[in-house]
Amino acid sequence: MLTAPVGRLNYFDILQAQGKYQNQPPFPFVLGAEFAGRIAANSPIPPGCPYKRGDRVFGAAQGSYADKVAANWNQLLPVPKSLTFRQAAGLFVTWPTSYEALTGRAQLKPGEWCLVHAGAGGVGLCAIQIAKALGAKVIATASTPAKREVCTKHGKADHAIDYTKPGWQQEVMKITGGKGVDSLKCIAWKGRALVIGFAAGQIEKLPLNLVLLKNISIVGTHWGAYAKFDKGRQKEVWADLFALLESGSIQPVVYDEQFTLEQVSEALVALEQRKTWGKAILTVREEDGQARL
Numbered sequence: 616m617l618t619a620p621v622g623r624l625n626y627f628d629i630l631q632a633q634g635k636y637q638n639q640p641p642f643p644f645v646l647g648a649e650f651a652g653r654i655a656a657n658s659p660i661p662p663g664c665p666y667k668r669g670d671r672v673f674g675a676a677q678g679s680y681a682d683k684v685a686a687n688w689n690q691l692l693p694v695p696k697s698l699t700f701r702q703a704a705g706l707f708v709t710w711p712t713s714y715e716a717l718t719g720r721a722q723l724k725p726g727e728w729c730l731v732h733a734g735a736g737g738v739g740l741c742a743i744q745i746a747k748a749l750g751a752k753v754i755a756t757a758s759t760p761a762k763r764e765v766c767t768k769h770g771k772a773d774h775a776i777d778y779t780k781p782g783w784q785q786e787v788m789k790i791t792g793g794k795g796v797d798s799l800k801c802i803a804w805k806g807r808a809l810v811i812g813f814a815a816g817q818i819e820k821l822p823l824n825l826v827l828l829k830n831i832s833i834v835g836t837h838w839g840a841y842a843k844f845d846k847g848r849q850k851e852v853w854a855d856l857f858a859l860l861e862s863g864s865i866q867p868v869v870y871d872e873q874f875t876l877e878q879v880s881e882a883l884v885a886l887e888q889r890k891t892w893g894k895a896i897l898t899v900r901e902e903d904g905q906a907r908l
Contacts, residue, residue: 616659617672617686619652622679623705624874624895625737629887640677646879647679647897651694651703655683664688673703680879682899692853695860702867705737705894708838710865711852712811713741716836717749718855719848721807725750728791730801734772735762735892738811740868743770748864754787758889765892769868807832868893875899 628646630636651673654666666672671694676686694703717723729746733739734755743766746753755766756778763775776786784801788794795803802808808831821833841849859865870893874882878897885891 616655616657617650617652617684618655618682618900619650619679619684620898620900621651621700621704622647622681622897622899623649623708623737624882624886624891624897625649625708626886628680629883632883645678645681647681648675648677649704649707650674650676650679650684650686651700651706652684661688666691666693671700671703673700673706675707680876680897680899682876695857697860698867701869701896701898704896705867705869706856709738709741709894710745710856710867711849712836712838713738713745714856715838715841715848715852716809716811716834717742717745719852720834720836721809723749723751727751728794728803729753730787731755731766731770731772732778733757734766734770734775737894740765740770740893741865743772744865745859747771748859754790756783762892765868769866769893802829802831805830805832807834810835811838870895873898 625648627636628648631639632646651671654660654668654670654672656668658668660667666688672691673694674686674691676684676690678684692707694700717729723729723746729742729751731739731742731746731753734743735757739755743753743755747770753770753772754774754776755763755770755772756776757763757766758777758779763777766772766775774790776783787801791803795801795806802825806829810833825831826833856865870891872891874895874897876897876899882895882897886895
């Protein structure tokens, strides 16, 4: 049992509320999946658990939009000393997904070009920072000047372009000297296109003729399945991410507007309407303070 000061807002929370998500819990249920907090003072500690009461942890469990969260200890990780709860609350899903997609699946190399769509979002900023840490050159796409600034300021993208502007693909080709990148609309020869989820609810259709003509690799990454099929790789990914966090090569980016538990509906609407950037966080209680209920 944990006291959880903060929870992370995810787009799939909206889909769960609408009954449209692939992992739909039975009614009644509490929304929320990611969180950061402390092991409660009265929490049972099962045999084999490496944590003690009072330890700072982050993780995932259904029902994180709450003052207290029940979670399996194998779904928890220690909060790095340099991070706040607000920074740690969004680590558990997006960072390992982005890291494994770019390193384990796409085998991104130093000096390669990497195009990150929706670069100002939670997953996008993770991907930009990781790609830069790996030595790649990054082009990010975003719809507004403010979000493009987020991509370059917080993500350190080399270029940020407007994907709503007609002909943005030509801009990508110009930036890369005509070589293209690993995105289907401006794909390079032997490019790799990564598919990491369909949280927006729409499943894309792939032009298989383009896959053939340009020798493209379409690569999927379902990070949640690694817990069942590749636990060893899970440990490797987290070891690498903790090393990058400790060195300062990557840094979680938190949306600057704070939402309280009473504002959860407002927060989810803002997320659905793409008004947020980075990781939007729900503050349930102040650290060592009272629950915001």
